[in-house]
Amino acid sequence: xxxxxxxxxxVAVIALGVSAAKADTEKEIPTLxxxxxxxxxxxxxxxxxxxxxxxxxxxxVWYRIGAADERPEKAGIAHFLExxxxxxxxxxxxxxxxxxVAENGGQDNAFTSQDYTAYYxxxxxxxxxxxxxxxADRMQGLVLTDEAVGAELQVVLEERxxxxxxxxxxxxxxxxxxxxxxxxxxxTSIIGWRHVLEKLTTQDAIDxxxxxxxxxxxxxxxxxxxxxxxxxxxxxxxxxxATPKELPERSRVQEPPHLAKREVVMRDKRVRQPSWRQAxxxxxxxxxxxxxVRALEVLNTILSDGPTSRLYSKLVIEDKIAAGxxxxxDSSSLDPxxxxxxxxxxxxxxLDVIEKEIHKVITDILENGVTEEEVASAKKRMLASAIYARxxxxxxxxxxxxxxxQGEAIENVVxxxxxxxxxxxxxxQAAAKRLFVEERSVVGKLLPEEK
Amino acid sequence: xxxTVPFLSKQRFYAFFCVFFVLFLSPIAxxxxxxxxxxxxxxxxxxxxxxxxPIISMEVIWKGGAVATPKEKAGLAYxxxxxxxxxxxxxxxxxxxKRLSDxxxxxxxxxxxxxxxxxxxxxxxxxxxxxxxxxxxxxxxxFDQEPVDRIRNQILISLNQKKSDPGSIAGRRWFELAFxxxxxxxxxxxxxxxxxxxxxxxLKSFKQAQIAKDNMLVAVVGDINADDLAKLLDKTFGKIADxxxxxNVPEIEPEGIxxxxxxxxEMDIPQSRVIFGGAGVxxxxxxxxxxxxxxxxxxxxxxxxxxxxEIREKRxxxxxxxxxxxxxxxxxxxxxxxxxxxxxxxxxxSLVKAELEKVRNDGVSEEELASAKTYLNGSFPxxxxxxxxxxxxxxxxxxxxLPPEYLDTRADLINxxxxxxxxxxxxxxxxxxxxxxxxxxKPEGL
Numbered sequence: 051x052x053x054x055x056x057x058x059x060x061v062a063v064i065a066l067g068v069s070a071a072k073a074d075t076e077k078e079i080p081t082l083x084x085x086x087x088x089x090x091x092x093x094x095x096x097x098x099x100x101x102x103x104x105x106x107x108x109x110x111v112w113y114r115i116g117a118a119d120e121r122p123e124k125a126g127i128a129h130f131l132e133x134x135x136x137x138x139x140x141x142x143x144x145x146x147x148x149x150x151v152a153e154n155g156g157q158d159n160a161f162t163s164q165d166y167t168a169y170y171x172x173x174x175x176x177x178x179x180x181x182x183x184x185x186a187d188r189m190q191g192l193v194l195t196d197e198a199v200g201a202e203l204q205v206v207l208e209e210r211x212x213x214x215x216x217x218x219x220x221x222x223x224x225x226x227x228x229x230x231x232x233x234x235x236x237x238t239s240i241i242g243w244r245h246v247l248e249k250l251t252t253q254d255a256i257d258x259x260x261x262x263x264x265x266x267x268x269x270x271x272x273x274x275x276x277x278x279x280x281x282x283x284x285x286x287x288x289x290x291x292a293t294p295k296e297l298p299e300r301s302r303v304q305e306p307p308h309l310a311k312r313e314v315v316m317r318d319k320r321v322r323q324p325s326w327r328q329a330x331x332x333x334x335x336x337x338x339x340x341x342x343v344r345a346l347e348v349l350n351t352i353l354s355d356g357p358t359s360r361l362y363s364k365l366v367i368e369d370k371i372a373a374g375x376x377x378x379x380d381s382s383s384l385d386p387x388x389x390x391x392x393x394x395x396x397x398x399x400x401l402d403v404i405e406k407e408i409h410k411v412i413t414d415i416l417e418n419g420v421t422e423e424e425v426a427s428a429k430k431r432m433l434a435s436a437i438y439a440r441x442x443x444x445x446x447x448x449x450x451x452x453x454x455x456q457g458e459a460i461e462n463v464v465x466x467x468x469x470x471x472x473x474x475x476x477x478x479q480a481a482a483k484r485l486f487v488e489e490r491s492v493v494g495k496l497l498p499e500e501k
Numbered sequence: 502x503x504x505t506v507p508f509l510s511k512q513r514f515y516a517f518f519c520v521f522f523v524l525f526l527s528p529i530a531x532x533x534x535x536x537x538x539x540x541x542x543x544x545x546x547x548x549x550x551x552x553x554x555p556i557i558s559m560e561v562i563w564k565g566g567a568v569a570t571p572k573e574k575a576g577l578a579y580x581x582x583x584x585x586x587x588x589x590x591x592x593x594x595x596x597x598x599k600r601l602s603d604x605x606x607x608x609x610x611x612x613x614x615x616x617x618x619x620x621x622x623x624x625x626x627x628x629x630x631x632x633x634x635x636x637x638x639x640x641x642x643x644f645d646q647e648p649v650d651r652i653r654n655q656i657l658i659s660l661n662q663k664k665s666d667p668g669s670i671a672g673r674r675w676f677e678l679a680f681x682x683x684x685x686x687x688x689x690x691x692x693x694x695x696x697x698x699x700x701x702x703x704l705k706s707f708k709q710a711q712i713a714k715d716n717m718l719v720a721v722v723g724d725i726n727a728d729d730l731a732k733l734l735d736k737t738f739g740k741i742a743d744x745x746x747x748x749n750v751p752e753i754e755p756e757g758i759x760x761x762x763x764x765x766x767e768m769d770i771p772q773s774r775v776i777f778g779g780a781g782v783x784x785x786x787x788x789x790x791x792x793x794x795x796x797x798x799x800x801x802x803x804x805x806x807x808x809x810x811e812i813r814e815k816r817x818x819x820x821x822x823x824x825x826x827x828x829x830x831x832x833x834x835x836x837x838x839x840x841x842x843x844x845x846x847x848x849x850x851s852l853v854k855a856e857l858e859k860v861r862n863d864g865v866s867e868e869e870l871a872s873a874k875t876y877l878n879g880s881f882p883x884x885x886x887x888x889x890x891x892x893x894x895x896x897x898x899x900x901x902x903l904p905p906e907y908l909d910t911r912a913d914l915i916n917x918x919x920x921x922x923x924x925x926x927x928x929x930x931x932x933x934x935x936x937x938x939x940x941x942x943k944p945e946g947l
Contacts, residue, residue, distance in 0.1 A: 102553075103551060103553060103886070103887075104533075104882060104885055104886040104887075105882060106882050106883055106886045136804070145804070145810075145814060148803065148804035148805060149804070149805050149872075152802060152803065152804070152805045152872065152876045152880075153872050153875055153876065154875070154879060155875060155876055155878065155879015155880045155881075155883075156879070156880065156883075157803065157880060157883065158803075158804075159803075172883050172886075173879070173880075173883070174879060174882055174883075200814070200815070200817070201814070201815065201816055201817025201818075202817065203817070204816075204817025204818070205813055205817045205819070205820055206820075208772065208817070208818070208819055208820040208840065208841065208842065209820035211771050211772035211820075211840065211842065212772055212820050212821070212840045215770075215771050215772070216667060216770045216771060216772045216774075216840070274886075319769075320665040320768075320769075320770075321665070322661045322662050322664060322665050323658050323661055323662045355602075356598065356602055357594070357595075357598045358595065358598050358599055358602055363595070366651060367594075367595070367647075367651065370651070373654055373655045373658045374655065374658075394658065396654055396658075397654070397657070397658065427602065427603065430603075430605060431602060431605045434605030434624055435605075437554065437555060437556060437624060438556060438622065440554045440556075441554060441556060441558075441887045441888050441889055442886075442887050442889075443886060443887070
């Protein structure tokens, strides 16, 4: 039910390698969708992405509130409330919300991240007024009683078992993040620690809902076979009456200076293949500017996008020491997050060898930079990804909802392809030098039990 | 539904012979006009033109797949799928992958139990290069030692890791127990012992036996017209074998599924993983639509199914419980699963059985049937909302021997399901006394 979405992530779905390509500077640079936006008097931001290929619509409401906004002793409440948002209002009985959507041929669900909580329905376009009516109704009309909440906390605990406790990789990720973030709440998983989760109450959920669920803390995103003006009119009708609230300032405890490189080692008898990772505290646009972030996105592509990328071609193809290797960069979070390198060794190869060889690839970039050819090829694929992205209305809706909920300016999304196209090899090297500082990192090793 | 000749063919009828039909559909799928294209060389494809985005998606299925390989070669189809994009013709692995990435082309293959599939996605400006690389991969894959060993190594590591993955263990056990010595029991990804022994010769023979014209189905969606596609079809598929050479896989009757059985694989985890299943229906079964509607009501419908209501909503025993129909060609199956805390396994399985018993004895209510029909019909256009999805549906329709008009007749087929049909099918399929159940964890109460 939760996912950390980054619009850059869509690049990763195109499994391609890095290699030489001619720079297509003369070509027109696409935009990443063409959203039309407005803001209602009560503060609700509205984003419309028109796509007239099929007579369907995606309707989403995003709240600028997520797991990282919780107090530590209530960790998990954002996600718990997400579940409880289906428990009914004065108008719509417990459990009826999803039934109504289904009875109208629609599909619905919700998800929670560190930075946002979002609710969505996909349906035939003529159902849009109905979807707005019931979504607006639960923006402020939720009725939570112990009876309505029922066994939902047990459901969330089973969800935690399924995602985290049943799986050493899930448990390790949770421990690893706790070590990377020494003060910031990104160090606590979205679903929350079990011992804290077990103690959450209906009243906790009511408090959370009353404090944060308001039109001035939300973004309405509609994508599909609609006209923006019609959507704005409908939005005013259904969401206009919602009352804005005074919201607490959205600021989390930031990280202190990281002075010590950390290492986290976990052994578990369920682990049959060891794996290695290293996360570096990484910047976001708000802290480092657009140019720095785009340069790191290009760096990430050069390092790990496909079989011809730096890491895969060296460790997997050339040296045959790794079965898998790569990197990822969470560039769109509200607060500084992480740039992660990872690798799993071929049978019989020690993790230290993987670590050493990955570091060699990084050192080479720090000392010698990346080639013009690599940058051109990476940009070409990233720009193509902006065109491929247009094949999905839910992708469009997710990109804009997440960006706005994470404090991103909409121009930075739309102009992402242009910003990427302006990145230079020098900027990539300079950004890499600022990123790869060992004391701002954690090394993680997930190993089988010692024999 | 109206059958008509497309305007395109009238305007531009080139020297070659090119046949195609367009189907204009009623509002439910208004955006989807399926053209049936036949190339001069006789290659057939279904095409939906979509000019608004400059991309093209192609999905290709070859009947056959993992069941068409002998048990001692388990994993061969999977290894072939994972290595067919690792070099072809004059291009070695690195050169081939470089051509793909230089042009932002996505090309991949996939092995399924009963089919082998290829996917291609390209910007329309690079379509010639994209189809050419696809052609090379299916006509002249190199299967060089280096990439095959590299990919095999990755598969072995993943197979090893799966040995401690509860979902994977439960799934593999289920098929082993249900089908015994039948090839259907063999997992598509194979076993470490068999994958280790696969040879380059095996890969070449597999490709030769599997990739042919007579078992092939093609669907294309995007920024390309029928004439251009017809030309590309001949170039792309013209050189593959005319006929596949596939073994005859014996079909399995419902009585051939070895239930009932409850099988436990002990593992020290807090939540047990449970998979249950038994006989379902095949796609061409006259009861298919009734079974489809029935399954939606029982466990197919997201938050509104009976299983979710009883096991998740009322009791909080699971995060997710579901059921689905798997209409294979070899056998029709009705499957389901959930994860629940070890202490609740007995209770949750009893609840599943009770729901099967209840629907078997009493059928469903008028309201449930009506809601199911509204959902299944109303949500269908959502499955046609992107080029990729349309390509996938078109190739699946061909695999199921459905005509293009199916997009239009589907609603009537679902609407015609009666209370009696559902009851009959429930009595036929929903037999809690025959379930094959596999559990991984430390279950209590069994």
